[in-house]
Amino acid sequence: GENVEQHPSTLSVQEGDSAVIKCTYSDSASNYFPWYKQELGKGPQLIIDIRSNVGEKKDQRIAVTLNKTAKHFSLHITETQPEDSAVYFCAASKGRGSTLGRLYFGRGTQLTVWP
């Protein structure tokens, strides 16, 4: 099966700085890569996703990049704010309807943004 590794496990930044979280995956057939944000005591919420036919996607202060050759993808948060503090999970999948199309999750990154 797929193996998704996520780094770092914890990340502390000053408000206004950028934060980068990196994930690698093992199966070159994976083609869908979502990112989730989980606040304390709540369920994860999708914040951005990318498919293998694009290399980068942006949504306001959040961006995700994908390098299919190296099999890694990254989450970039610019101008961080205290409310960005949460656990972030990356995931990988072989895609829609595939008989092997389950999501494989990384172990999460605890992001803390200090005011």
Added chain:
Amino acid sequence: DGGITQSPKYLFRKEGQNVTLSCEQNLNHDAMYWYRQDPGQGLRLIYYSQIVNDFQKGDIAEGYSVSREKKESFPLTVTSAQKNPTAFYLCASSIVRGETQYFGPGTRLLVL
């Protein structure tokens, strides 16, 4: 207001007791999932269902059981065979398997 609901928010289990966690979705999604989350760990897949009356074991199915009698509902039973049930349980759904998953608010299970 569409989404996924889980109940109860907190659940207490006595030793030797089976307990059932509820998960309901009104998103008209075919696929539903159950995950277990332990402190400092990622999400581990317990069971998933692609369609009504069908479900498959995930990575840690031992001590758990599920049913999928209705498209909207995917209850999880934690049986007495699960020796370490204390965890945060998350239900999710997706339009089809392998697509974006949307999560419920979770149920925290504690053992008395």
